[in-house]
Amino acid sequence: MRQYAIKGGNPLVGEVEIGGAKNAALGIIAGALLTDETVEIENVPDLRDTAVMLEALKEVGAKIEKVDRHTIRINCANILTTKFDNDGVKRIRGSYYFAGSLLGRFKEGEVALPGGCNIGSRPVDQHMKGFRALGADVDIEHGCLVTRADALVGSHIFLDVVSVGATINLMLAAVLAQGQTYIENAAKEPHVVDVANFLNSMGAVIKGAGTDVIRIKGVEKLHGCHYSIIPDQIEAGTFMLAAAVTKGDVLIKNIIPKHMESISSKLLEIGCEVEESDDAIRVVASKPFRHTQVKTMPYPGFPTDMQPQIVVALGLADGTSIVTESIFENRFRYVDELTRLGANIKVEGNTAIIEGVNKFTGANISAPDLRAGAALVVAGLAAEGITVIDDIHYIERGYEDFPEKLASLGAEIKLVDSDEELQKFKFKVV
Ligand code: UD1
Numbered sequence: 121m122r123q124y125a126i127k128g129g130n131p132l133v134g135e136v137e138i139g140g141a142k143n144a145a146l147g148i149i150a151g152a153l154l155t156d157e158t159v160e161i162e163n164v165p166d167l168r169d170t171a172v173m174l175e176a177l178k179e180v181g182a183k184i185e186k187v188d189r190h191t192i193r194i195n196c197a198n199i200l201t202t203k204f205d206n207d208g209v210k211r212i213r214g215s216y217y218f219a220g221s222l223l224g225r226f227k228e229g230e231v232a233l234p235g236g237c238n239i240g241s242r243p244v245d246q247h248m249k250g251f252r253a254l255g256a257d258v259d260i261e262h263g264c265l266v267t268r269a270d271a272l273v274g275s276h277i278f279l280d281v282v283s284v285g286a287t288i289n290l291m292l293a294a295v296l297a298q299g300q301t302y303i304e305n306a307a308k309e310p311h312v313v314d315v316a317n318f319l320n321s322m323g324a325v326i327k328g329a330g331t332d333v334i335r336i337k338g339v340e341k342l343h344g345c346h347y348s349i350i351p352d353q354i355e356a357g358t359f360m361l362a363a364a365v366t367k368g369d370v371l372i373k374n375i376i377p378k379h380m381e382s383i384s385s386k387l388l389e390i391g392c393e394v395e396e397s398d399d400a401i402r403v404v405a406s407k408p409f410r411h412t413q414v415k416t417m418p419y420p421g422f423p424t425d426m427q428p429q430i431v432v433a434l435g436l437a438d439g440t441s442i443v444t445e446s447i448f449e450n451r452f453r454y455v456d457e458l459t460r461l462g463a464n465i466k467v468e469g470n471t472a473i474i475e476g477v478n479k480f481t482g483a484n485i486s487a488p489d490l491r492a493g494a495a496l497v498v499a500g501l502a503a504e505g506i507t508v509i510d511d512i513h514y515i516e517r518g519y520e521d522f523p524e525k526l527a528s529l530g531a532e533i534k535l536v537d538s539d540e541e542l543q544k545f546k547f548k549v550v
Pocket of ligand 1: 143146213214242243244245246247248281282283284285286307424425447448449
């Protein structure tokens with residue numbers, strides 16, 4: 121069984137480079153379907169989720185060329201089918217973006233309903249409502265989201281909830297619709313803006329991405345382009361928290377500090393030092409943490425994908441902290457695992473009441489989903505003794521070279537593949 125073995129207690133010190141944004145990459149890879157010309161994408165993170173998206177494209181006839189580990193050329197001139205329902209597609213969340221780009225280019229598509237992390241019910245009603253507003257017939261048939269339109273016509277779409285997925289999917293469909301589309305109550309996340317910039321570099325006309333109202337003027341055709349994906353806000357935030365909870369000193373490089381403001385401000389509030397420069401942030405933690413309150417919100421609020429990581433830090437803060445999850449209803453499943461490390465947390469509905477403890481101690485735990493899994497790694501780095509984490513396939517969906525990057529900062533962490541390797545690790549570190 122593949123596991124991460126961690127011997128906690130080392131402060132993380134040094135510099136780490138952040139990769140391209142996973143959630144932007146998923147929208148952008150799907151966007152490559154919108155043209156028959158070649159699209160070259162740089163800074164693509166080398167992750168399970170991006171590999172699944174590329175494999176799905178390849179299976180339907182796209183030509184994929186890996187220029188180097190993070191640069192990919194995609195040509196979707198000869199697409200054999202508009203049905204995307206392989207096993208990989210069913211497992212990840214971002215595969216629903218194929219629905220938008222298939223509808224945009226081919227005016228039809230059949231995409232297996234997405235899986236992804238089990239953090240709540242995650243409906244796709246807003247995606248469906250938006251596609252319908254553009255003139256498509258939309259149904260769920262045999263586990264697939266099926267769309268068909270004689271023509272797509274621009275429309276006013278008001279999203280009932282702020283949804284990253286629906287905003288990106290509707291942009292993908294609307295760029296090739298006739299006339300003007302308005303997406304109101306749109307998500308403003310950095311990766312929404314990045315997908316819009318990518319589509320504009322293919323010849324789309326999208327304005328207002330990053331605000332509540334996105335305006336799209338449909339064009340007849342999109343062309344090839346060369347595009348570099350923005351840095352991953354959540355990978356960067358996870359390293360900021362890892363620096364903080366290990367009482368370390370880490371320079372997190374190749375990031376956009378503006379995207380990190382909600383996280384930086386919480387770290388400052390609890391007593392860390394945070395220094396920003398043009399494309400890096402240094403986090404230094406030397407004092408005990410103060411308690412605080414956090415509520416997850418759509419961007420520019422505190423990201424739900426950083427909620428488990430901040431809970432880990434507050435689990436070690438003085439006093440009582442309150443964390444409210446306002447985006448997904450089932451995102452505290454990791455708390456039981458954190459309790460095994462000694463955390464004192466009570467969950468009531470969508471609120472976690474955290475009584476800070478002096479220290480965590482190592483234990484055997486399991487990653488329940490991607491971000492919670494990463495947070496448990498961060499907790500293990502701060503814990504006394506050895507922590508072993510199962511189900512690391514979740515973590516690998518979203519963090520490239522996670523153990524290697526942490527080890528380069530002085531963490532004792534290793535991916536082990538067998539009992540024998542685990543014993544070897546334990547023997548080496550004690
Ligand atoms: C994306 C991210 C995920 C992140 C989340 C919120 C990807 C692949 N995943 O997920 O990492 O945690 O944004 O930043 O980019 N909702 C509806 N109906 C819909 C769509 C969403 O009710 O049709 C609700 C959801 O249940 C949730 C809220 O809207 O309560 C936000 O979801 P959304 O922003 O769509 O999240 P995802 O796109 O699934």
